[in-house]
Amino acid sequence: MKSRTGGSKGSGVQNRHQKLKYYTGELGNIVLKKGAPVRFALVYPNHYPVGMASLGFQTVYRMLNEHPEIRCERFFLPSLQGKGRPLSIEKISSIESGAALHEFDIIGFSISFELDIFNVLQILHSSQITLLAKGRSPREPLVIAGGVVTGLNPSPLLPFMDGLLVGEGEGTLNKLADLLFTAKEQYLDRESLLGSLSSLPGFFVPGLSENVDRQITENLDDHPVYTSIVTPDSVFKNMFIMEVGRGCRHSCKFCAACKVYGPYRYRTAHTLLKTVEMYNPGAKRIGLEGSGISDYPELETLWEILLQSGYSVSISSMRADRITENLIDLLEKSDIQTFTIAPEAGSPGLRNYIGKPQNEEGLREAVQRLSRSSVRTLKMYFLIGLPEETDEDVSAIIRLIKTLAEDFKGKGYKRLRVSINAFIPKPFTEFQWAGMARKKQLQSARSRIQRELRNTANVYLTRKNLREEQLQTLLS
Secondary structure, eight states: OBOTTSSBHHHHHHHHHHHHHHHHTOBSOOOOOTTOSEEEEEEEEEEHHHHTTOHHHHHHHHHHHHSTTEEEEEEEEOOEETTTEEOOOTTOBOTTTOOBGGGSSEEEEEOOSTTHHHHHHHHHHHTTOOSSGGGOOTTSOEEEEESHHHHHOOGGGGGGOSEEEOBOOTTTHHHHHHHHHHHHHTTOOHHHHHHHHHTSTTEEOTTTOSOOOOBOOSOGGGSOOBOSSBOTTSSSTTEEEEEOEESOSOOOTTOOHHHHSOSOEEOOHHHHHHHHHHHOOSOSEEEEEOTTGGGOTTHHHHHHHHHHTTOEEEOOBOOGGGOOHHHHHHHHHTTOOEEEEEEEOSSHHHHHHTTOOOOHHHHHHHHHHHHTSSOOEEEEEEEESOTTOOHHHHHHHHHHHHHHHHHTOOSSOOEEEEEEEEOOOOTTSTTTTSOOOOHHHHHHHHHHHHHHHTTOTTEEEOOOOHHHHHHHHHHO
């Protein structure tokens, strides 16, 4: 049986039950203000477990609700049902109150991945919000977006957004909230509000703003970033995550991290320990996050103090040349089962060319150390289709994986989980104008790697979707 909006009643009921399960399982729920004049719908255009693992999404939610005149509620794509089949999103509604998107004054999307742009459009369409910004009526909510995607290439979003937040939000969000409250209090029409927003630093209004300066928070110690809500349903289950730093000291020619998050900055261990003391809602596991965490000078000190305080510590990845014996000891004490390194290329020459100069001896030494630790699954990332790549470079990937698979053997079952990704040129990087390799070249390289590693006992290759990679390239 179909509802009037086209979704099945059964799926709608199941979705409401799922949201109730999510909400009641959260630690650190933020108490929302009743009667706040400005209602803000914060949308993560993916599923709840992914969205609640996003530090940016959680921080925006917390900061907006700290404003005395704002009530911010969360929206996600409905959960998957059956064999990867999504529930109807005709009835998308907030986690907190079940309100629909059109009931809010402003809709803000937090977009971390290019392919989620398609979800943004689907959410707007199914919620009966006019897709094109120029066609929206004065009675419809304002639609804006922020996140990594808007800081790299916002062009695909421009026709659909009334405004874009570009860069880091700590210095802009309160000013945005003040403007929204003023507009509500003074009954400003849509055009007047957009005019005010166009003068806000870091905020771009299509058709009104000529350019925008990416906002950068200079002193991170003044702005703690953490998961104020801890949940068993997040990708990072029951974990209190803190941002250690931003940016990266290295300049890999393919990577946008040092461009969109730069310059490299970090918080002191003292600040991070105070963040745990003041804001952890009760998690026993602490996650440390940051694109340049390998270079964080107080990492081992912070880790040791957290362990001594009774916490276990999680860290997802490190540069291979930073994996010391002392780090292995910390991994062991934290019982970390899964770890990640990213050689990116198989040959030393290509690694040097792309700006990631790791020699094979150093990679092998790091993997041998990890084989003696609690780590059972070692994730490895490689790129194919890089500029100047040859058939020999593909052969080098195969040889290196086989070598590292042997190095990783140790007591108990251990395996390499290898991801072979197509190179996708990103804006502002040295390789931004390099084209994506042709489909035939990428398929040939992947097939060859799979064929030659098929009988390598402890190597598992993750499947990749070339069509999605091509779409991501178009949107980048």
